[in-house]
Amino acid sequence: HGPYQPHEPGYGLYQPGYSPYDDQIPDPESRMLAIQNAKAYLLKSSTTSGLNLYDHLANMLTKILDEQPTNAVDIIENISKDVKCAQFRKKMDTLRDEHEILPTTEAAEVRKALFLKTNAEGDEELEEEIGETPLPNVMETAFYFEQAGIGLSKDESYHIFLALKKLISAQPIQTCRFWGKILGLEMNYIIAEVQFQEGEEEEETEEEEVIEEGEKEMDEFEDTDEEKEKDEPPKSTYKPPPVIPKEENGTGANKYVYFVCNEPGKPWVKLPPVTPAQIVCARKIKKFFTGRLDAPIVSFPPFPGNEAKDEEEEGGRDTYEENPDFQPPSVAEMVDSLSLWVHHSQSILPQGRCVWFNPSQKSEEEEEDEEEEKSEEADKPQQEVGPSLLTPLSEDEEIENLPAWTARLSTDLIPEHAVAILQSNRWPGAYTFASGRKFENIYFGWGHKYSLENHSPELPPPVQAEYPSGPEITETSDPTLEEELAFKAAQEEALAASEEEEEEEEDAEDDEEEDD
Amino acid sequence: MEAVSLPAALELAAGGGVGLGPEKRAVLGTSLPLLQRDYRFQRVRFWGCIQGVRGVYYLAEGLGPDRAAPRSRLYSLNCVEWSLLPPATKEMVVLAGKLKGRFQGDPSFEYDYTEINAEDAERLLEDGKEPIIKEETRLVATIEQIDSAVGIVPRGAFVKTPLGSVHENRNFEGLSLMEAKKLSSYFHFTEPVNLKNKTLLEKADLDPSVDFLDSLEHDIPQGSWTVQLEKGGTVVVLRSLLWLGLTFYHVPVTKQYGYVYFGTGEKNLDLPFML
Numbered sequence: 001h002g003p004y005q006p007h008e009p010g011y012g013l014y015q016p017g018y019s020p021y022d023d024q025i026p027d028p029e030s031r032m033l034a035i036q037n038a039k040a041y042l043l044k045s046s047t048t049s050g051l052n053l054y055d056h057l058a059n060m061l062t063k064i065l066d067e068q069p070t071n072a073v074d075i076i077e078n079i080s081k082d083v084k085c086a087q088f089r090k091k092m093d094t095l096r097d098e099h100e101i102l103p104t105t106e107a108a109e110v111r112k113a114l115f116l117k118t119n120a121e122g123d124e125e126l127e128e129e130i131g132e133t134p135l136p137n138v139m140e141t142a143f144y145f146e147q148a149g150i151g152l153s154k155d156e157s158y159h160i161f162l163a164l165k166k167l168i169s170a171q172p173i174q175t176c177r178f179w180g181k182i183l184g185l186e187m188n189y190i191i192a193e194v195q196f197q198e199g200e201e202e203e204e205t206e207e208e209e210v211i212e213e214g215e216k217e218m219d220e221f222e223d224t225d226e227e228k229e230k231d232e233p234p235k236s237t238y239k240p241p242p243v244i245p246k247e248e249n250g251t252g253a254n255k256y257v258y259f260v261c262n263e264p265g266k267p268w269v270k271l272p273p274v275t276p277a278q279i280v281c282a283r284k285i286k287k288f289f290t291g292r293l294d295a296p297i298v299s300f301p302p303f304p305g306n307e308a309k310d311e312e313e314e315g316g317r318d319t320y321e322e323n324p325d326f327q328p329p330s331v332a333e334m335v336d337s338l339s340l341w342v343h344h345s346q347s348i349l350p351q352g353r354c355v356w357f358n359p360s361q362k363s364e365e366e367e368e369d370e371e372e373e374k375s376e377e378a379d380k381p382q383q384e385v386g387p388s389l390l391t392p393l394s395e396d397e398e399i400e401n402l403p404a405w406t407a408r409l410s411t412d413l414i415p416e417h418a419v420a421i422l423q424s425n426r427w428p429g430a431y432t433f434a435s436g437r438k439f440e441n442i443y444f445g446w447g448h449k450y451s452l453e454n455h456s457p458e459l460p461p462p463v464q465a466e467y468p469s470g471p472e473i474t475e476t477s478d479p480t481l482e483e484e485l486a487f488k489a490a491q492e493e494a495l496a497a498s499e500e501e502e503e504e505e506e507d508a509e510d511d512e513e514e515d516d
Numbered sequence: 517m518e519a520v521s522l523p524a525a526l527e528l529a530a531g532g533g534v535g536l537g538p539e540k541r542a543v544l545g546t547s548l549p550l551l552q553r554d555y556r557f558q559r560v561r562f563w564g565c566i567q568g569v570r571g572v573y574y575l576a577e578g579l580g581p582d583r584a585a586p587r588s589r590l591y592s593l594n595c596v597e598w599s600l601l602p603p604a605t606k607e608m609v610v611l612a613g614k615l616k617g618r619f620q621g622d623p624s625f626e627y628d629y630t631e632i633n634a635e636d637a638e639r640l641l642e643d644g645k646e647p648i649i650k651e652e653t654r655l656v657a658t659i660e661q662i663d664s665a666v667g668i669v670p671r672g673a674f675v676k677t678p679l680g681s682v683h684e685n686r687n688f689e690g691l692s693l694m695e696a697k698k699l700s701s702y703f704h705f706t707e708p709v710n711l712k713n714k715t716l717l718e719k720a721d722l723d724p725s726v727d728f729l730d731s732l733e734h735d736i737p738q739g740s741w742t743v744q745l746e747k748g749g750t751v752v753v754l755r756s757l758l759w760l761g762l763t764f765y766h767v768p769v770t771k772q773y774g775y776v777y778f779g780t781g782e783k784n785l786d787l788p789f790m791l
Contacts, residue, residue, distance in 0.1 A: 078687040104693075104749035111748055149537035153530040155747065181533055183755065185742050185791075188531070402618060406569055411539050412594070425569070425618070428780065429533070444533020446760060448790075452617055455786040 059083050110265040114162040134176045135168050141440045144433045147410040148421040159264035164192055167259060167268045172197045180443030187262045194257050426450055517774035519548035519560045525774050528765040531746045531753055534778040543595040551598055564777030568621025584682040589659055604660035611649055612657030619781050625651040658781045664706040666756040668764050670773050671701045676728045696752040696768045697743055703729035710734055739791045760784050
C-alpha cells in the first residue's frame, strides 16, 4: 500500500503522528539508517550466482530506459532473464573462441564449387558450348511449371542447373533431363535422366556377362555334386521362378541411365540398371526413401538390392510424350481432350520387362534333370502384352472412378498465354506441361503410387512340407490287443500245420529208407 | 503462414515441389488483407490448398485476440471470393473420417453414405436425415483433423498467461540450430493430451508458461516426421508423413516460422508399413 490518494478509502486515517504504528516510524536519522540497511541488503551478493539485486535492478532499468519497449511491465520477467544471461556471457571471454564449423558454412562451401568455372581456357570453349549442348534449360522449364505452382524455389532450380552442367562436363552424355526430386526421410534425391553417347557403355556389359558366366559355372558344379551324392537329404522341391534376364542397356526399362545426388553440389552417383525381379518386387512393397543410396530395404518379399535399385525402377516408369511432327494444337484443346496426349516410353509389363520374355524355353532343359517335375509348366505363361507405344492417355486405366490424369489451365484470367498442365492421379507428383511446341515432364514427390485401398503387404507363402509323405515313412497305427491275439492265434495254427506236414514228410522218408 | 510474409514463406517451404503460381500469389496478396478487414480478424493466415480431382480448394484462417480459441476457416475456389466454413464438430469429424478417396473439387458434391456404412445410414434415415455428406463438411473435418494432428509451432513461440489465455511470445528469437533439429522443440498447437502423463521429474523441468503443449517426440508412430536442413542448412523443414503435404519451416535464430498444407487431403494410413 503506497501513500493513499485522496479518492481512496483510508485516506486521512494514517496521518503521521496518528497511526497505530507511530512508535515504529523512525525519526529522520533512523530513516537514513533504515535506507542504508535496505541498500546493504540489496547489495548483498547471492551465494549461488555472485550477482546482487541492486546491480541487477540497475542494469534492468538501464536496459529498459535505453530500449523503451512498449508495455514493458508485461515483459519485465523476460527482460530480467535477458539481463542475467548477458551477465554470464562476459565471464567466458578469457577463453578464445574456437570458430564453430557450422553445417551451414560447409554446405555453402560445397555449393560455391558449383559457381566456379572449371576451365580457364580461352574463347574456343565458349564457342563450343554455345553450340548444341545436351544441357536442358532448367530455368525455362521451371518457369513454365511455376505458372502452375509446381516447382522448387528459384535458388534451388539454379543450383540444380549448375549441377547438371557439371555432370555433363564429367560424363559423355548425349541427352540429359532434370527428372525431378524424390523426398526422403533423411535426405532427398535430385535425379537426372541421361542417355549416354553410343559406344560408351560397352565396358559395363562385358563385366556383367563375365559375372553371368561365372554364375552359370557355379550352377553346373552344384548340379554334378548333387548327383554324385546318394545319401543326401531330400532335395528341396522349391524351384525359384525362372530368372528373367534384365533388358539390355539402352532398351526398355533400362533405356535411360539415372544419376542421383542428395543436394546440388554433391557428386552425382550413377544408378545401376534394373532387373525385372526388382521391378516386380518393388510393385509389391510400399516404403519411404531414406535418402541414403546404400540403405537396405527391409521388407517382404525380400527386395534384391538396395535403395539404389528401387530408385532406378521408379525412374523408368515416368510417362512421357514426344512426337517430332508435332503440330501444336491450341492449349484449350489440349486440356479438353486427353487423347492428344500419349505415352512415349513403353509401359512396364507385369513381368518386369518391356519386351515379353518367354521363360518356357529354359524350363525345358531343367525338366530333364529333375524327376519330381510335376505339371508346373502345364499352364504356360500367357504372353503378356502391354499397351503399345504412343497410346493416348485417355485410354489409361481409371482408378475406381478417378480418371488417371487431371488436366487444367495454369490461369483462367489470361487464357491466351496459359499453359496446359497435366497431373497424374496414379502417381501423385508427376506433372507435365505443354505450351506451344514446348513440353516437359517432371516429378516432385515421395515416390509412391496412389491407391484407394490400404496397402496390405504380401503374406509369406505357406510353409513347405519337409519331405514328401509316402507309405514308407508314414507311421502306421499300432495294432490293438484283439488284433494281436488274433494274429498270434493264426500264427500258432500255421506253425502247427507246418509241423504236421514235416512229420508226414519224415514218415514218408523213413518209409522210403526202410524200403531200400 | 502469415499473410503478411506470404512470398518469403512460400520460398522457404518450396522444397517439396508444390506451391503457388505467380497469379495466385498476387491474388492472395490482395484478397487476404480484404478478408482481414471484412471479418475483423487480428491475423490472417494462408492455410494451404487441398487438390480435388476437378478443382482446388484454397484455404485461409483468421485469428482473434486469443490464439488458442477455435479459428475461423474460409475456403475459396479462385482465391478471390471466400466463404466461411462452419465450425467443426466431433460428429462431423467422425463421419467424414470414414470417407475415402480424393476430394472432388466441388463443395456441393454429396457423398452417399450408404456405400460406406449401411448401419449408420439406416440410423440416420430413422432420425429423419438423409444419409449423405456434403463435401463441404468433409472439408471442414479434414482441416480440423490436419490442424489438430500435425499443426505445429516451435517451443517458446507462444506463452500462456496465468489467466489462461495464449499469446505470441514477443521475446521469441527463434530456436538455435541444435534445438531446431530436435523433435522435442516443436509442439502441437492443440489441447495437450500427453502432458498429464509425464512423470513428476519431467514436469519439474518444464516451464509452465512455455511448455503447455504436447511435443512431437512422443508422436505415434515414431518417425512420422522428417527433419531436414534445406537451402544449404539455413532452413529447418519438417514434413509430416502422416498427412503427406504438410510442410513446416523455421529459420533458426529468427522469428520466421510457419506451416502450410499442399496436398490431397488424405491421411496416409499405410504409414506403419512405409517406415
